[in-house]
Amino acid sequence: MRRTLARRLLATLATATLAVGVTAGCGDDGDSSADAEGKIINVLSGTNAGFVPNFNPFSQNSVAGTMSVLYESLLYFNAARADDVQPQLATGYEFADDGRRLNLTIREGVKWTDGKPFSAEDVAFTFNLIRDNPKLNQNGLPIVEAVATDPTHVSVTFSQGVYTRLNLIAGRTWIVPKHIWSTIADPSAFTNEKPVGTGAFMLASFSQQNYVFERNPNYWETGKPKIKGMRFQQFASADSAIAALAAGQLDWAGSFIADIEKQYVSKDPKHNKYINESQLYLTNLIPNLDRAPFDSAAVRKAISLALDRDQIIRLAFSGYGKEASPAQLPRPLWDDYIKPEHKDRKLEFDPARAEQTLQADGWAKGADGIYAKAGRRLSFTVKVVQGYNDYISALQIMTQSLKSVGIEMKTQEVSFTAFSTDQQTGDFEMIITNLYSEGTAYSWYSRAFSSKRTAPLGQQAGSNYGRFRNAAVDAALLAMENTPPDQRDAIREQLFKIQDVIVEELPYIPLQQSASLIEYRTENLGNFPTEENHYALTTPYNGPDMGIVAKNLTPAG
Amino acid sequence: MATIETQRDVTGEVVPGVVVPTRRPRWRGLLRSRKLAAGLAIVGFFALVAVLGPLLVDDPNQVSDDRLLAPSAEHLLGTTTTGQDVFRQLVAATRGSMLVGLVVGLLATVVSVLVGVLGGYAGGHTDESLSLVSNVFLVLPGLPLVVLITDYVQTRGALAIALIVSFTAWAGSARVLRAQTLSLRSRDYVDAARVSGEPGWRIVTFEILPNLLPLIAAQFVFAVIGGILTEAALAFLGLGGAGSWGTMLYFAQNSQALSQGAWWWFVPPGLCIALVGAGLALINFSLDELINPRLRVPRRPRRTGPA
Numbered sequence: 001m002r003r004t005l006a007r008r009l010l011a012t013l014a015t016a017t018l019a020v021g022v023t024a025g026c027g028d029d030g031d032s033s034a035d036a037e038g039k040i041i042n043v044l045s046g047t048n049a050g051f052v053p054n055f056n057p058f059s060q061n062s063v064a065g066t067m068s069v070l071y072e073s074l075l076y077f078n079a080a081r082a083d084d085v086q087p088q089l090a091t092g093y094e095f096a097d098d099g100r101r102l103n104l105t106i107r108e109g110v111k112w113t114d115g116k117p118f119s120a121e122d123v124a125f126t127f128n129l130i131r132d133n134p135k136l137n138q139n140g141l142p143i144v145e146a147v148a149t150d151p152t153h154v155s156v157t158f159s160q161g162v163y164t165r166l167n168l169i170a171g172r173t174w175i176v177p178k179h180i181w182s183t184i185a186d187p188s189a190f191t192n193e194k195p196v197g198t199g200a201f202m203l204a205s206f207s208q209q210n211y212v213f214e215r216n217p218n219y220w221e222t223g224k225p226k227i228k229g230m231r232f233q234q235f236a237s238a239d240s241a242i243a244a245l246a247a248g249q250l251d252w253a254g255s256f257i258a259d260i261e262k263q264y265v266s267k268d269p270k271h272n273k274y275i276n277e278s279q280l281y282l283t284n285l286i287p288n289l290d291r292a293p294f295d296s297a298a299v300r301k302a303i304s305l306a307l308d309r310d311q312i313i314r315l316a317f318s319g320y321g322k323e324a325s326p327a328q329l330p331r332p333l334w335d336d337y338i339k340p341e342h343k344d345r346k347l348e349f350d351p352a353r354a355e356q357t358l359q360a361d362g363w364a365k366g367a368d369g370i371y372a373k374a375g376r377r378l379s380f381t382v383k384v385v386q387g388y389n390d391y392i393s394a395l396q397i398m399t400q401s402l403k404s405v406g407i408e409m410k411t412q413e414v415s416f417t418a419f420s421t422d423q424q425t426g427d428f429e430m431i432i433t434n435l436y437s438e439g440t441a442y443s444w445y446s447r448a449f450s451s452k453r454t455a456p457l458g459q460q461a462g463s464n465y466g467r468f469r470n471a472a473v474d475a476a477l478l479a480m481e482n483t484p485p486d487q488r489d490a491i492r493e494q495l496f497k498i499q500d501v502i503v504e505e506l507p508y509i510p511l512q513q514s515a516s517l518i519e520y521r522t523e524n525l526g527n528f529p530t531e532e533n534h535y536a537l538t539t540p541y542n543g544p545d546m547g548i549v550a551k552n553l554t555p556a557g
Numbered sequence: 558m559a560t561i562e563t564q565r566d567v568t569g570e571v572v573p574g575v576v577v578p579t580r581r582p583r584w585r586g587l588l589r590s591r592k593l594a595a596g597l598a599i600v601g602f603f604a605l606v607a608v609l610g611p612l613l614v615d616d617p618n619q620v621s622d623d624r625l626l627a628p629s630a631e632h633l634l635g636t637t638t639t640g641q642d643v644f645r646q647l648v649a650a651t652r653g654s655m656l657v658g659l660v661v662g663l664l665a666t667v668v669s670v671l672v673g674v675l676g677g678y679a680g681g682h683t684d685e686s687l688s689l690v691s692n693v694f695l696v697l698p699g700l701p702l703v704v705l706i707t708d709y710v711q712t713r714g715a716l717a718i719a720l721i722v723s724f725t726a727w728a729g730s731a732r733v734l735r736a737q738t739l740s741l742r743s744r745d746y747v748d749a750a751r752v753s754g755e756p757g758w759r760i761v762t763f764e765i766l767p768n769l770l771p772l773i774a775a776q777f778v779f780a781v782i783g784g785i786l787t788e789a790a791l792a793f794l795g796l797g798g799a800g801s802w803g804t805m806l807y808f809a810q811n812s813q814a815l816s817q818g819a820w821w822w823f824v825p826p827g828l829c830i831a832l833v834g835a836g837l838a839l840i841n842f843s844l845d846e847l848i849n850p851r852l853r854v855p856r857r858p859r860r861t862g863p864a
Binding site: 257263 | 619638707797798807808813
């Protein structure tokens, strides 16, 4: 298994997004021909230790497809296009009471897959279930109470304003049937082996080697889904998964392939397609701003200027990573929310200016060729998780570039456990890690730069590990928390203020937008998302997007 | 030529169960073993590379845009996906692997001698408790345990890895040494020494240990092989830290060297592991023959020619 996938898996455990690694070899039992009824498509998914039946949509360990293919959310927030929100089980929403109350209009005519009718009661039940079982409340929603006022209306109250969390409340809360879940004693331990949802597909069979979803004939969205079903497979190693892809045995996969043109596309150029979903993660060097010398912006800028990001991406990240914006928002997804003057700014590579920047800050080159100031050499150690070989390669490249401008970088490989602890408590000089969001431009900045999400050295920081604190950024974040999500210009204005600060201060040193390769075959299937028609993120992982893609796929031809 | 002496030696002056207090003639047989010569040559070569190699090649981490090139005059063993020279990496990795093997060999041997010989000689409660400990270590699933410990150790260098691997590597040897000590300590000459008032430490050091020496040497070699292999396994799982052959295999695997056809990246480290393993095994075989005369194949005296 490629460590990037493993890393994403670990990184995203904190949120509801659950990416899935590549996996284990299983036989193929044919069914690759399209027929009038559509086709059961083959999807690469699962774990390399055999599938374990778990269809609990509140569990981190549920198998791929549980979230969004079997169980649905109220709204769908397209992770590939900003401001693209589609109604699902809810047809409308409005905020009241300064964002402490959310009134939802629930869709009529929806049935659970066991034939029972779905209603606002189920929605209210789900929110109250989450409130009563903190283990299910992975997004930490401050729910006070949910009440079904009539069969198509639900009112959910919160203990604080939730304007910035609409995508978690309505987009990542999976609605479960009251008539089943109200009888479950411990919903967090429930493995739900006979799942009953509202989704476009339902479970047909399950084994350790593969499991099959078949079309839900009573699905509420007329005419969908068009394909007959999905078979989730696993492979023993990345190599065997790639072999299966190259042999045309898989229709949809999210597998890292080192040289995708040669190893995959060239085997069948007409049908073997892929898309690089590089808007999910930003790879950053995160300096500890509470420690010298990184309290100096000049040092951070000098390091940034000395890095040849093209070379880093080309050599260490197989050429798939994309240029990162100094505004620290993935592009082009958030282009509308980046201040025009920052949008086309690049992180320059200029070793000469790196040295000038240091000299202007009072550093002087010592006899060993390394800059020093007040007796302190410009030398620091980057912590990286053991075995993350692309990061380790990237650090080797950076070490060389930095050395040539008089900065000494060392690498310390630590275990994942140690890394997690150290980044939280601030026991590092610098780390290399991915930043990600909870689906909004606000949360990119809130996670990384909010002083509420950091802590003094030695104490656990929530997600602002670099310990950045800035009054203007905090004020802008607070203003956004008090702005309804439809007031986009007001939100934009606050985001621009944050960008002015971070572009100037460069608190972290962005390296790239990380790649997520998604392979799909068009021999039997049509209507996968493309760069032009990005109606959902193409990732076949356990999250909001997979179900949207699955129900929109069509038999080809 | 020592033919006659050796012959006599080989054909069974040494009978199992009979102690030969004078050890010199046994070692002489060893010197003529072809297995030993081959083993020593292989291991000696790698040891030499480990000591001197890194001083002679350039920085193994030097990246370049010469990505994934096949072996050529410029890059003797080709390059990796980051344009690093595989030959330089191989030389640097030799040091990591050999160092871990050596340290594991030394540590495991010291611990097993302490536990096995002391327990075996002292008997009673000391023996009971020491063999309980080694029995527990013996049934512990070695590799999974090492994987667990390794994941908890914050910073892993070659020495840390060696320590962890040694932790589970000594128990088997301790049992073997204890058994042999038990048999030795009831021999007449040991009893004689005891009756004549020699202190325990002296009996262990001068009467028992010398007779265990070939056995200890064999256990040492065995531990070195185990150390090198376990480290390679750990590194291949991404739990390395020594910069070893296993680390090279891990990077090759993660960069999909196999499906990209970059054999020059994973074949050399694999071959090195196999070669050193074979070399050490050859040494071990010849030591085994020395310890257990029944394994010895009498060599025809050269003078007599083919029969």
